[in-house]
Amino acid sequence: MTKAISVAGLHKAFGRTRALDGLDLSVATGEVHGFLGPNGAGKSTTIRVLLGLLRADSGTAELLGGDPWADAVSLHRRIAYVPGDVTLWRDLSGGEVIDLYGRLRGGLDRTRRAELVERFELDPTKKGRTYSKGNRQKVALVAAFASDAELFVLDEPTSGLDPLMEEVFQTCVTEVRAAGRTVLLSSHLLSEVETLCDRVSIVRKGRTVETGTLAELRHLTRTSISAELAGPPNGLAQLPGVHDVEVQGLKVRLQADTDKLDAVLRSLTASGVRSLTSTPPTLEELFLRHYAEEASR
Amino acid sequence: MTDQLAGTGTLLRLALRRDRVMMPVWTLLTTLLVVSMPGALGSVYATAAERARAAASMNANSSMRALYGPVFGDSLGALTAWRGGVYAAVLAAVMSLVVVVRHTREEEESGRQELLSAAMVGRRAPLTSALLAALVADAAVALLVAGGLAGQGVRGALALGLAVAGTGLLFACTAAVAAQLTESARAAKGIAAAVLGAAFVLKAAGDAGTGGGRSALTWASPLGWVENVRAFAAERWWVLLLFVGAVAVQAGAAYVLAGRRDLGMSFLPSRPGPAEGRLGTAGALALRLQRGSVLGWSAGFLVAGVVFGGMADGAADLVGDNDRTREIIERMGGQGGPGVLTDAFLATMAGMFGMVAALYAVSAVLRLSGEESGQRAEPLLANAVGRLRWAGGHLAVAFGGSALILLLAGLGLGLGHGRGLGAAIGATLAQLPAVWLIGALAALLYGAVPQYAAAAWAVAGGVLALGWIGPALNLPQAVLNLSPFAHLPRLPGAQALDWAPPTVLTALAVALTAAGLGALRRRDMIA
Numbered sequence: 001m002t003k004a005i006s007v008a009g010l011h012k013a014f015g016r017t018r019a020l021d022g023l024d025l026s027v028a029t030g031e032v033h034g035f036l037g038p039n040g041a042g043k044s045t046t047i048r049v050l051l052g053l054l055r056a057d058s059g060t061a062e063l064l065g066g067d068p069w070a071d072a073v074s075l076h077r078r079i080a081y082v083p084g085d086v087t088l089w090r091d092l093s094g095g096e097v098i099d100l101y102g103r104l105r106g107g108l109d110r111t112r113r114a115e116l117v118e119r120f121e122l123d124p125t126k127k128g129r130t131y132s133k134g135n136r137q138k139v140a141l142v143a144a145f146a147s148d149a150e151l152f153v154l155d156e157p158t159s160g161l162d163p164l165m166e167e168v169f170q171t172c173v174t175e176v177r178a179a180g181r182t183v184l185l186s187s188h189l190l191s192e193v194e195t196l197c198d199r200v201s202i203v204r205k206g207r208t209v210e211t212g213t214l215a216e217l218r219h220l221t222r223t224s225i226s227a228e229l230a231g232p233p234n235g236l237a238q239l240p241g242v243h244d245v246e247v248q249g250l251k252v253r254l255q256a257d258t259d260k261l262d263a264v265l266r267s268l269t270a271s272g273v274r275s276l277t278s279t280p281p282t283l284e285e286l287f288l289r290h291y292a293e294e295a296s297r
Numbered sequence: 298m299t300d301q302l303a304g305t306g307t308l309l310r311l312a313l314r315r316d317r318v319m320m321p322v323w324t325l326l327t328t329l330l331v332v333s334m335p336g337a338l339g340s341v342y343a344t345a346a347e348r349a350r351a352a353a354s355m356n357a358n359s360s361m362r363a364l365y366g367p368v369f370g371d372s373l374g375a376l377t378a379w380r381g382g383v384y385a386a387v388l389a390a391v392m393s394l395v396v397v398v399r400h401t402r403e404e405e406e407s408g409r410q411e412l413l414s415a416a417m418v419g420r421r422a423p424l425t426s427a428l429l430a431a432l433v434a435d436a437a438v439a440l441l442v443a444g445g446l447a448g449q450g451v452r453g454a455l456a457l458g459l460a461v462a463g464t465g466l467l468f469a470c471t472a473a474v475a476a477q478l479t480e481s482a483r484a485a486k487g488i489a490a491a492v493l494g495a496a497f498v499l500k501a502a503g504d505a506g507t508g509g510g511r512s513a514l515t516w517a518s519p520l521g522w523v524e525n526v527r528a529f530a531a532e533r534w535w536v537l538l539l540f541v542g543a544v545a546v547q548a549g550a551a552y553v554l555a556g557r558r559d560l561g562m563s564f565l566p567s568r569p570g571p572a573e574g575r576l577g578t579a580g581a582l583a584l585r586l587q588r589g590s591v592l593g594w595s596a597g598f599l600v601a602g603v604v605f606g607g608m609a610d611g612a613a614d615l616v617g618d619n620d621r622t623r624e625i626i627e628r629m630g631g632q633g634g635p636g637v638l639t640d641a642f643l644a645t646m647a648g649m650f651g652m653v654a655a656l657y658a659v660s661a662v663l664r665l666s667g668e669e670s671g672q673r674a675e676p677l678l679a680n681a682v683g684r685l686r687w688a689g690g691h692l693a694v695a696f697g698g699s700a701l702i703l704l705l706a707g708l709g710l711g712l713g714h715g716r717g718l719g720a721a722i723g724a725t726l727a728q729l730p731a732v733w734l735i736g737a738l739a740a741l742l743y744g745a746v747p748q749y750a751a752a753a754w755a756v757a758g759g760v761l762a763l764g765w766i767g768p769a770l771n772l773p774q775a776v777l778n779l780s781p782f783a784h785l786p787r788l789p790g791a792q793a794l795d796w797a798p799p800t801v802l803t804a805l806a807v808a809l810t811a812a813g814l815g816a817l818r819r820r821d822m823i824a
Contacts, residue, residue, distance in 0.1 A: 051679045053822040073683045081679035087672045089586060090481070093570025103577035104680035125569035129406065129481060140676065153679075 002029045004151050004182040005050065010059035012045055019045040020056070021206035027184055032177050034197035035186040036287065042206040043186045047155050051081060064151060077106045080149035084156030086136040088128030094139040095124030101143040113146040119168050133160035145172045152176060152183045158192065170196060190283045214283065221281040221289065222255040225264065230272025239263055304418035308426035312400045313433065320396070324437050327388040331381040331457065332445030335373045338380065345371060356508055360608035363505035366524040374449030374529030378457050386523045387493065389438050389465030393431040394472035394489040400427035401473065403482035405561050414560060424473060424555050428548065431469035435462040453529030460526040463540030467519050468493055470547035477554035480563040496520045519543065579682045583690030587661060591698045594657050598650065598702040602709020605646045606721065609639050609714045640790030643710060644724060650706040651728025651782055652761045654699050658736030659757045661695035666743050666750045675822060684818055692740055692810065699732045717789065724788035730802035731781035735760065737809035744813030747823060
């Protein structure tokens with residue numbers, strides 16, 4: 001499988017702040033890759049390095065087989081970028097900006113542009129200063145999805161969009177994936193990531209802490225179990241991989257590491273199980289674990 | 298009613314806090330313009346007889362009347378009011394209109410007002426607090442002018458201070474009306490500034506035609522009222538009532554309009570733009586973004602050229618009978634010979650245009666900085682646009698625009714003077730190497746140390762100050778030579794052209810620009 005993006009050991013410091021501290025990222029051609037992490041984790045810095053706007057202090061970055069710094073202009077012909085906070089020129093209409101970006105990227109598909117303007121319900125005649133936050137995002141999204149790019153770099157692209165437009169956005173991503181394009185999607189909307197992404201990388205403090213498919217990531221995390229037992233539980237809390245045990249009479253709630261489930265269930269059945277609910281970890285929990293670790297340090 | 302004004306005091310404190318630098322600086326500059334005048338004029342016209350003769354010849358000269366208005370007395374105070382009154386009033390007006398728009402329409406346009414209005418803030422509080430902020434600044438101007446000129450006569454000083462402050466407050470109210478009409482703050486400032494410009498033209502036209510400030514055109518202009526208060530020359534206090542009336546009418550209109558519209562809405566709807574665009578390159582975008590500013594500067598330079606060109610002969614006649622002025626003009630413009638004073642005047646004007654054009658060049662180059670910090674450069678450069686191409690577009694507009702506005706200033710000087718069109722255009726275009734050098738320095742600062750790019754303003758301002766007042770202060774030539782403009786040939790009227798200095802300056806400009814672009818290509822976009 002070829003790589004659209006491969007980044008290894010990326011470092012970047014701004015003065016004393018270490019924005020990237022050995023970040024790795026690998027995105028296969030044709031996949032939708034979720035790029036997750038708390039604010040200030042280094043997501044946007046990574047994207048800026050990939051766009052050739054920042055030069056990394058050390059480490060390697062390869063984008064579509066080229067060097068993002070040295071080959072910036074020729075690579076950008078094959079890339080569409082949507083920032084999280086789109087700023088427009090006050091006196092240019094949305095339509096003018098879409099067409100300008102299209103031409104600067106080497107042309108855009110007129111029919112697709114018209115179709116996208118309609119789907120996103122964008123008024124392209126309004127001037128930049130009069131658009132709301134969500135509508136500014138739409139201008140950039142139409143410009144991006146009307147292009148023939150091979151790689152879509154989307155940095156929290158749906159901030160300010162309403163749920164209906166969020167759905168239009170998800171359809172667009174599904175379409176470009178079906179057309180064999182690659183998408184790097186940085187987002188805080190976990191449902192969006194869960195719906196769209198094939199694989200996910202989680203970054204924290206400028207490093208990649210997890211990467212893999214959602215199923216793989218789930219495997220690394222805890223399952224919540226609540227059970228009603230026939231007899232009092234015995235030695236549950238001492239089992240390895242068991243956390244947050246709460247016992248109320250015969251009712252038990254606990255968290256178990258997914259790879260230690262077997263031993264936990266054995267212990268429960270030893271006491272006799274009347275009812276059992278087991279919930280796989282949501283992406284939310286996955287995250288909160290990483291985010292909370294960040295906060296507790 | 299009190300509900301409608303709830304929170305006015307808090308908003309006023311917020312406004313004064315936000316303007317805590319701009320407002321005092323502007324107030325002091327406005328004050329200094331008139332307060333420094335008696336000393337400066339006293340050194341040029343030392344005796345009462347000299348002053349009387351100067352006043353008579355000023356009043357007889359229609360181009361001088363157009364520029365400064367009539368002289369109503371031969372005391373130093375009267376001359377101060379004549380020379381500085383209208384200009385201080387213009388400065389106070391600009392400050393006031395900026396303050397009012399800044400705290401009304403700009404707050405609404407940016408969305409900040411929504412946040413404030415959701416708190417305990419009455420419907421009329423934003424407009425009231427903005428007008429009060431302008432009132433505070435204008436009252437400070439009135440006090441400082443009155444205090445600073447009290448030595449020339451308390452009554453005159455008070456009259457002049459009140460006239461200047463009255464003009465400021467009047468245009469604060471004009472801006473308050475304009476802010477209700479348009480959706481964009483920029484357009485609101487534009488409308489108020491256009492009214493101010495029209496007021497100046499009315500006054501100038503009236504004074505040019507009729508002496509003594511008696512023309513109906515002069516009376517139609519608030520700036521005409523400033524001179525007609527006749528500070529330090531049997532003051533006419535009732536004229537100040539005109540300011541009170543105009544303020545009341547306009548403020549009333551602004552409140553009525555504000556009461557009839559929703560937050561963020563306006564009476565002049567903003568026009569929609571095209572649904573499809575024709576812009577296709579970074580260069581075309583740069584030209585489009587800077588188009589308005591190039592057109593504005595072009596119109597200003599052309600009109601100013603015509604005005605100063607028309608004054609050339611009259612100015613030469615005037616200074617002809619004053620040794621000290623002639624000496625200053627000659628120091629700035631060349632030596633001896635018949636008809637040389639007109640040439641010297643034109644050369645001085647050409648130099649002025651050059652130094653002001655340097656301000657344009659800096660503003661145009663620093664658009665790059667604004668685009669980067671406004672986060673508009675980043676998505677643009679994420680397209681297939683190289684940094685050099687992007688920056689090159691803006692620099693081409695800056696350097697080409699400098700050439701265009703100087704050409705138009707020369708054209709205006711020649712047309713206004715009525716002869717020597719080619720020489721006038723040559724004289725203004727000869728300023729170009731120094732203008733480019735300052736623009737190139739801005740490009741270098743932006744490319745190499747973008748966070749300090751604004752230092753280019755200080756350089757351009759310093760050069761302007763050096764050229765403007767340096768000769769009058771008898772500064773040593775070595776200091777004057779720090780300005781690149783000091784090395785340019787004095788045109789028209791230079792005996793033999795020395796091509797070496799302009800060539801060196803141009804080469805330096807090219808080198809600095811190249812260095813700036815090289816640095817830009819290597820550095821991070823800091824956004």
